[in-house]
Amino acid sequence: MDxxxxxxxxxxxxxxxxxxxxxxxxxxxxxxxxxxEEIGQAYDVARRSGSPLTxxxxxxxxxxxxxxxxxxxxxxxxxxxxxDFDPATGIVEVEAGVTVEQLWKYLLPLxxxxxxxxxxxxxxxxxxxxxxxxxxxxxxxxxxxxxTLEVDLVLPxxxxxxxxxxxxxxxxxxxxxxxxxxxxxxxxRMKTQRIHSGEIEVRGLSTRTLREMMExxxxxxxxxxxxxxxxxCFAGGDQLGxxxxxxxxxxxxxxxxxxQDTRRVAxxxxxxxxxxxxxKEQVWRALYLFNHDLGMRFVNLAKFHAGRVxxxxxxxxxxxxxxxxxxxxxxxxxxxxxxxxxxGLIQYQPFVPAAAAHDVYTELLELCQKRGFVSYLGVLKxxxxxxxxxxxxxxxxxxxxxFKVTPGNRERLWKHCHEMTEIVLAAGGKFYxxxxxxLRPEDAARFYPEGRLDQFRALKRELDPEGLLTSDTWRxxxx
Amino acid sequence: xxxxxxxxxxxxxxxxxRLAGVPEGERRALVxxxxxxMGAALVRQLAREGYRVVALAxxxxxxxxxxxxxxxxxxxxxxxxxxxxxxxxxxxxxxxxLEELVRELGGLDLVVFAAGVMPKxxxxxxxxAKDLQMVRVNLDGVIAWGxxxxxxxxxxRRGTFIGISSVAGDRGRRGAPxxxxxxxxxxxxxxxxxxxxxxxGVRIVTIKPGFVATAMxxxxxxxxxxxxAEEAASQxxxxxxxxxxxxxxxxxxxxxxxxxxxxxSFLFRKLSV
Numbered sequence: 001m002d003x004x005x006x007x008x009x010x011x012x013x014x015x016x017x018x019x020x021x022x023x024x025x026x027x028x029x030x031x032x033x034x035x036x037e038e039i040g041q042a043y044d045v046a047r048r049s050g051s052p053l054t055x056x057x058x059x060x061x062x063x064x065x066x067x068x069x070x071x072x073x074x075x076x077x078x079x080x081x082x083x084d085f086d087p088a089t090g091i092v093e094v095e096a097g098v099t100v101e102q103l104w105k106y107l108l109p110l111x112x113x114x115x116x117x118x119x120x121x122x123x124x125x126x127x128x129x130x131x132x133x134x135x136x137x138x139x140x141x142x143x144x145x146x147x148t149l150e151v152d153l154v155l156p157x158x159x160x161x162x163x164x165x166x167x168x169x170x171x172x173x174x175x176x177x178x179x180x181x182x183x184x185x186x187x188x189r190m191k192t193q194r195i196h197s198g199e200i201e202v203r204g205l206s207t208r209t210l211r212e213m214m215e216x217x218x219x220x221x222x223x224x225x226x227x228x229x230x231x232x233c234f235a236g237g238d239q240l241g242x243x244x245x246x247x248x249x250x251x252x253x254x255x256x257x258x259x260q261d262t263r264r265v266a267x268x269x270x271x272x273x274x275x276x277x278x279x280k281e282q283v284w285r286a287l288y289l290f291n292h293d294l295g296m297r298f299v300n301l302a303k304f305h306a307g308r309v310x311x312x313x314x315x316x317x318x319x320x321x322x323x324x325x326x327x328x329x330x331x332x333x334x335x336x337x338x339x340x341x342x343x344g345l346i347q348y349q350p351f352v353p354a355a356a357a358h359d360v361y362t363e364l365l366e367l368c369q370k371r372g373f374v375s376y377l378g379v380l381k382x383x384x385x386x387x388x389x390x391x392x393x394x395x396x397x398x399x400x401x402x403f404k405v406t407p408g409n410r411e412r413l414w415k416h417c418h419e420m421t422e423i424v425l426a427a428g429g430k431f432y433x434x435x436x437x438x439l440r441p442e443d444a445a446r447f448y449p450e451g452r453l454d455q456f457r458a459l460k461r462e463l464d465p466e467g468l469l470t471s472d473t474w475r476x477x478x479x
Numbered sequence: 480x481x482x483x484x485x486x487x488x489x490x491x492x493x494x495x496x497r498l499a500g501v502p503e504g505e506r507r508a509l510v511x512x513x514x515x516x517m518g519a520a521l522v523r524q525l526a527r528e529g530y531r532v533v534a535l536a537x538x539x540x541x542x543x544x545x546x547x548x549x550x551x552x553x554x555x556x557x558x559x560x561x562x563x564x565x566x567x568x569x570x571x572x573x574x575x576x577l578e579e580l581v582r583e584l585g586g587l588d589l590v591v592f593a594a595g596v597m598p599k600x601x602x603x604x605x606x607x608a609k610d611l612q613m614v615r616v617n618l619d620g621v622i623a624w625g626x627x628x629x630x631x632x633x634x635x636r637r638g639t640f641i642g643i644s645s646v647a648g649d650r651g652r653r654g655a656p657x658x659x660x661x662x663x664x665x666x667x668x669x670x671x672x673x674x675x676x677x678x679x680g681v682r683i684v685t686i687k688p689g690f691v692a693t694a695m696x697x698x699x700x701x702x703x704x705x706x707x708a709e710e711a712a713s714q715x716x717x718x719x720x721x722x723x724x725x726x727x728x729x730x731x732x733x734x735x736x737x738x739x740x741x742x743x744s745f746l747f748r749k750l751s752v
Contacts, residue, residue: 014578015634027586029578281678332678339636339680 003041011038017073021062022334022344023405024437024472028054028073035079036186040158043468046072052470055180057127058099060120062347063437064472065131065179071470074184076126082106083187090192091149096126096185104321105265112192113320115147120327126185131434132177132388135324136228136248139221139382141193143393145176146386152187156464160186174459177388179433181460181469181479197251198262199317200226204310210241210365210380214358214397217245217382225249226323230307231378232300233365233401234293240365243378244307248323268321270329280330287336291404296376337404348375348417349400349435351383356427357397364399364420373416375401389456390448392432400435414438433473441478453478506530506558507584509577511567511624512594514541516693517643520712521591522560523549529556533580535565536594567594567620568612577627590628591715592621593643597658597695610657617661622668629672629681636680641719642669643686646727649736652752666725673724685725686715689732704729 003009011032018025031042046053049072056066056075066073079097086092090112094103101121103114117135118128127133128144129151141147150164153175161183163172175182205220207213213229220227224247231243256262270280278286290299327333337345352360361380368374379400386393403413417438424431430447431439445453457479460469470479508525512518514536522534526549536542542562549560561583565576581587596616598609621642632638647655648662666685673683690702691711706714711728718726727733739752 013574013630014581015631016636017634027581 003038011078017056017059017067019063019065019067019344019437020060020334021346021405021437022337022339023342023346023410024064024067025342026067026069028068028071030056030073030075032075032078036152036154036160039074039079039154039184039186042072042074043154043156043158046074046468047466053468054471055126055130055184055469057097057124057130058122060118060123060127061131061434062345063433063435064476065433066127067472068470069472069475076124076184079126079186080124085110085112087111090194091189092192093187093189094125095187096124096129098125099123100128104268107192108195108198108263108265108268108320111195111259111263113195115141115191115193116144117324119325121321121325122328125188125190129176129185129188130178130180131432132386132391132393133434134381134383134393136226136246136381138393139227139384140225142384143177143386143388143391144190145388145391147191148176148188149191150189151175151185153183154186155183156466156468170459171463173387174389174456177390177392178456179390179474180471181456181474182463183469193250195250195263195320196253197256197259198264198267198319199251199256200248200320200323201251201315202246202248202318202323203315204307205245205247206243206304206308206311207245208239208242210243210362211358213241213243213245213380217380220245220247221382223249227382229380230303231365231380231399232304233368233375233378234297234300235304236366236369240362242304243380244304244310246323248318251317262319268319270322270325281332283330284333284335287330287333288338291336291338291376293372293374296374300376338406342405342407342410344405345402346405346413346417346437347400347402347435348420348438349398349432350420350424350429351392351394351396351398351432352424352427352429353394353396355396356429357399360423360427360429361397361399363423364401367420367423368401368416371416371419373403373413375403377402389452392430394430396429398432433477436473439477441476444477505586505588507587508532508589508591509535509580509587510591510593511535511565511620512592512643513545513562514538516593516695517688517691517708517711517715518591518593519545520708521593521715523552523709524712524716525589526553526558526560527556529553529558530589531559531561531584533561533563533584535563535567537564537566539564567592567624568615570619570623573623573627577624577631581631587628587631587638589639589641589719590624591641591643592624594620595643595645595661595695597655600655600658602653613657614661617658618664618668621665625668625672629676632681633676633679638680639682639684639719640669640672641684641686641715643688643715644669646687646689646732646736648687649740650747650752653748670725682719682722684719684723686718686728687725687732687736688728691728704731 013030015030016025017028033039033042051071054068054073056073059066076097079095081095084093100123118133132143132145134143153161161168217227226248229243229245235242381398383393385395421443425446508530510518510522513522513534522532525532546560546562553559628640644665645662647659648666669683669685690696690705692707706729714728
């Protein structure tokens with residue numbers, strides 16, 4: 001009944017499969033295997049139909065890494081068993097479809113928390129590995145891959161390879177962040193964070209300029225467990241880059257008098273109502289009314305001033321889920337960008353080495369304002385390098401910008417992004433494909449170290465000689 | 480920049496009114512139970528409006544005749560009628576068939592479930608096999624197609640599913656215990672789908688026809704407010720376009736059924752309705 005080769009199986013459906021930002025999507029047959037064996041069967045289905053296969057977790061990448069203009073999509077979400085947890089070492093072992101949400105809900109009552117949390121709790125472990133995602137603590141703990149000890153990879157020939165930093169070390173470092181081009185992750189062993197409370201100590205630091213924000217984060221990063229900066233991209237002149245830093249720190253043992261209570265999952269749940277009265281499912285409709293330059297200028301202004309008040313009020317405690325999963329507060333908030341006819345949003349997130357970052361981001365902010373493409377949300381984070389082949393991580397910063405996409409602005413917006421890309425690449429910057437829909441093949445070739453892409457392509461040819469695995473991202477960057 | 484990221488060309492304009500939520504110029508529909516009655520009338524009207532319609536039913540000869548009769552009207556508006564032999568009680572075939580037809584049409588905007596049977600049941604007849612056959616078509620069929628379409632429409636955040644139910648689902652009358660049951664179940668099922676999917680841009684429309692002049696009502700006594708299948712079809716499309724969720728056809732049935740629904744059961748069984 002569940003064999004993906006069987007057309008009537010629930011393991012198979014025909015759907016519109018889109019990037020999270022809704023700006024790109026296609027109709028595909030989706031296969032949902034539940035075991036290593038069924039992953040192999042899904043490979044066979046694609047192979048026999050003569051079409052390629054694209055790997056997908058929860059589809060949380062903004063652009064096209066889990067999209068394909070033709071062929072089948074292998075969706076990992078049904079392969080979602082948590083296999084093992086050792087409280088002594090804090091090491092958890094999961095199937096690759098296990099989401100960040102499942103992980104934290106499982107770990108928290110046991111006094112642990114995922115090492116790396118994205119701004120949303122929906123990504124799967126497999127997707128997190130394929131894109132090598134990071135959180136607001138990247139500068140401290142590294143990327144998802146940095147905290148992974150071992151993975152199983154189902155190669156296109158059906159063989160399962162167990163990889164870690166010693167066994168199949170090249171495959172380990174190439175497949176993590178490898179955009180799902182070498183095989184399907186089926187299992188992973190990961191480190192977790194020991195915590196002594198379900199709450200985290202948070203404080204807001206209002207900053208009047210980009211330089212002040214960056215200096216503050218540099219100064220705090222030796223001590224803080226999490227640091228993230230929000231920037232009002234509408235502000236100009238001597239207020240360019242003004243914003244609000246959130247710093248968060250784990251509570252030491254004994255500080256929380258009743259950790260059993262705060263570590264309950266129910267204690268963590270995000271509020272079902274906004275301001276106590278609006279059901280949160282409907283809030284995107286209110287945001288929709290503000291989803292234009294004037295409305296967002298106002299929202300950003302209001303947020304900046306609220307941040308100044310927040311700083312004056314001092315620190316406060318927040319649940320881990322409340323602090324980490326900001327993007328999940330308002331369900332489907334992306335619909336405020338329009339939800340029909342390839343409307344939506346893209347995120348543009350350049351990573352720039354520490355020395356050049358301030359000048360590059362200043363130039364980008366000014367250019368956005370000049371071109372009339374002001375990001376409705378700007379997020380600044382600090383990063384550190386990691387050893388993965390196609391990594392975006394570096395000793396520097398990232399600045400994430402959200403842009404609204406409409407059928408009418410698409411061409412101009414892409415042009416604007418290309419213009420920004422020139423500035424970023426000239427300064428030695430890099431990009432992150434979970435957040436990209438605009439890079440051209442020549443851009444990718446420029447930011448990887450000499451020969452790195454060729455080395456990856458050679459490994460892919462060896463493991464996937466028939467080119468079974470592909471995606472629109474891979475096609476775009478010259479796979 | 481690959482072609483898929485280029486600016487989209489504006490969709491071709493069509494003169495006929497469009498269904499709520501469906502982009503201009505995109506008109507692709509499936510009609511289940513299309514060989515006669517309201518189903519056939521809906522195919523004819525959609526074809527006239529420039530839809531590319533796949534008409535599905537069990538009877539191949541009827542479908543062929545329908546397609547032929549529509550060919551000229553459809554050609555004039557850029558529409559097309561395709562046919563496919565399918566028994567809605569063959570629920571296992573539905574997912575693959577939906578996939579195949581969506582590929583053939585190049586997308587899907589509207590599905591009408593008009594398949595239904597109402598064999599004559601005697602006053603004190605309790606024939607389980609006969610009753611369950613009715614369940615297979617009227618209920619299993621709508622669930623199989625409703626589920627398949629729900630998943631597909633939800634993924635594209637767009638689409639309209641019209642279920643042709645009946646006033647017979649509003650009360651448990653003496654006359655047709657299981658027919659009424661299938662329609663009551665269908666009403667509840669469609670209401671649930673609507674509540675699940677309205678937030679995702681998908682419309683689910685429940686149509687409750689009274690007496691429509693089709694093979695089903697032929698030879699029945701005591702018919703009133705009788706409308707032709709063509710008239711019913713045009714009211715159904717109008718209801719879907721107006722954003723209706725539940726609509727009686729013709730509309731005066733709403734008054735009558737509101738009264739009938741309010742009659743307490745102990746009185747209702749004494750009345751010969």
